[in-house]
Amino acid sequence: xxxxxAADDMADAVGQLxxxxxxxxxxxxxxxxxxxxxxYDIPVLLDDLVPLLEGVQRREFSxxxxxxxxxxxxxxxxxxxxxxxxxxxxRWMAVSGGYESLLNDRxxxxxxxxxxxxxxxKVLRRITNDLGAQSVYLEDDEIAVRANALLTSSQ
Numbered sequence: 001x002x003x004x005x006a007a008d009d010m011a012d013a014v015g016q017l018x019x020x021x022x023x024x025x026x027x028x029x030x031x032x033x034x035x036x037x038x039x040y041d042i043p044v045l046l047d048d049l050v051p052l053l054e055g056v057q058r059r060e061f062s063x064x065x066x067x068x069x070x071x072x073x074x075x076x077x078x079x080x081x082x083x084x085x086x087x088x089x090x091r092w093m094a095v096s097g098g099y100e101s102l103l104n105d106r107x108x109x110x111x112x113x114x115x116x117x118x119x120x121x122k123v124l125r126r127i128t129n130d131l132g133a134q135s136v137y138l139e140d141d142e143i144a145v146r147a148n149a150l151l152t153s154s155q
Contacts, residue, residue, distance in 0.1 A: 001130055009140040010147065011043040014127055017134070024096075025123050030106035035096045036073055042123065044070040050124075050146045052079075053117050056086060072096040075103075085110050121154055 007013035018038040025036040036042055048066050055061050056079065063080040074094035080087045087110050092103040124147045131144070138144055 001134070004131075004134055004136050006137040007139070009138055009142075010127075010131070010144040011046045013131055013136045013138060014046065015039060015043040017130060017136070029090070029103055030109055032099070032103055032106060034073070034103070036123075037096070038127075041070040041073040041096075042127065044068070045073070046143055046147075049120060050143050050150065053120055053124075053150055054146065056081070056113055057117060070094075081113070082110070084113055086113055086116055117150075118154070121151060125151055 001017055002019055004013055004016045007016060020039060022038045025038065025042065027034040027036060036045075045068055048068065052064065052066055055064060061081050063078065066077045066079065068075045068077070072094060073096070075090055075092045078089045080089075088108070090103070090107045090109065092100040092107070094100060095103065128144070128147055128151060
């Protein structure tokens with residue numbers, strides 16, 4: 001990890017915290033591994049990821065559309081609730097490694113809501129622990145506070 005004392009927000013802090021050689025988070029989509037870089041991809045996802053995780057856990061959640069807009073993780077997901085499952089229809093524009101066509105051939109995914117949330121919380125837990133270990137000051141801490149609330153409620 002790199003030394004970070006202050007940042008504009010959680011995304012800015014994450015982008016500064018991890019060196020290029022940090023291992024990747026791996027999203028497995030229909031048996032296809034998709035690499036997410038902590039330094040570049042994760043910061044871009046955070047502002048959409050936290051509200052998404054909050055939303056899908058609400059009983060009244062029915063559907064949403066999310067656009068992931070990183071250079072190496074660009075996709076659009078239409079997420080619908082089907083009982084205790086999330087049905088995700090995806091369109092992949094860019095991924096690290098350039099195998100968007102394979103992902104688009106396997107564009108539909110069904111996953112248990114609890115499993116979907118638990119897997120993403122692993123990424124949030126690592127980030128919040130690393131930021132906490134350095135006592136990073138965030139000018140705008142809204143997403144960090146909401147991420148911590150998600151982590152607390154999952155324990």
